[in-house]
Amino acid sequence: MLQALIEPLQYSFMQRSLVIAILVGLLCAVVGSYLMVQRLALLGDAISHSVLPGLAISFMVGGNIFVGAFIAGVLSTMAIAFIRTRSPIKEDAAMGIVFSAFFALGVTLITIIQKDNKIDLNHFLFGNILGVTGDEVRDTAVIAAIVLIVIVLLYKELLFYTFDPLGAQAAGLPVNRLNFGLMVLIALTIVASMKAVGVILVLSLLITPGATAYLLVKRLHEVMILGAVIGVISSISGMYLSYFYNLPSGPAIVLVVSGLFVLALLFSPRHGVLIPNANQKKA
Known part of the structure; x- marks a missing residue:
């Protein structure tokens, strides 16, 4: 058993991949x-799809794809906010309009690039964690550090805003800045996760660990901590499954975290479908 755990670590690409997996699992959760908690899963989906044209344009001009993806993610959040505030269109409809338009543009640009360059950019859609470079590990670590530091520094303000935005506004907190700042953190997280699971599957790592933890604990900081543990375990387990069974790494990670959610849904002491006491409490 120990030998099986150690075996992949002899390869440098697996060492880099596991570091990325741990960082992404922690950060996304x-x-x-x-x-x-804010019931904004669709927003994460919108931003994750919206980064695609940014990275495609960056590739075309020879720029840093992380920077291009981040800019596109921020622009998408600004577009959603503009539509929501300047028209009668509701936020969920604005998200659907923006992310579908950005995603379509990104796919179109990638198709154009592939006509002139014999390269495969599909790993941005589905992830290619086994192909990460040392520079990408560094970039991901820097992004993760920035995001986690900001969350620690603004934890109380974000907590207040998350559960009572009207109360936070009445208390004098800059709710619009907090909202935009949270969107920026989400965009950074998605950019950091691109090579691990791709822009299509990243929503699963953003939502499922927290949702699994929410079935087991009550408070937000507990959800964050347990969700981070679940995210890291799922990422590492998915990497080992990918290595030993020759599976695509991104989908393997997502399948593991989804499996843990199903177990929590069925057997959670508080909300488990198959736990009689849990069902009585809900009734």
Whole structure:
């Protein structure tokens, strides 16, 4: 058993991949907890799809794809806010309009790029964690550090805003800045996760660990901590499954975290479908 755990670590690409997996599992779970509590899962989906044209344009001009993806993610959140505040269109409809338009543009640009360059950019859609470079590990670590530090520094303000935005506004908190700042943190998290699970599957890592923890604990900081543990365990387990069974790494990670959610849904002491006491409490 120990030999099986150690075996993949002899390869440098697996060492880099596991570092990325741990960082992404931790980061997505912490940031995604806010999305899940605010019932804004669609926003995470919108931003994750919206980064695609940014990275495609960055590739075309020879720029840093992380920077391009981040800019596109921020622009998408600004577009959603503009539509929501300047028209009678509701936020969920604005998200659907923006993310579908950005995603379509990104796919179109990638198709154009592939006509002139014999390269495969599909790993941005589905992830290619086994192909990460040392520079990408560094970039991901820097992004993770920035996001986690900001969340620690603004934890109380974000907590207040998350559960009572009207009360936070009445108390004098800059709710619009907090909202925009949270959107920026989500965009950074998605950018950091691109090579691990891709822009299509990243929503699962953003939402599922927090949702699993929410079935087991009550308070937001507990959801964050347990969600981070679940995210890291799922990422590492998915990597080992990918290595030993020759599976695509991104989908393997998502399947593990989804499996843990199903177990929590069925057997959670507080909300488990198959736990009689839990069902009585809900009744």
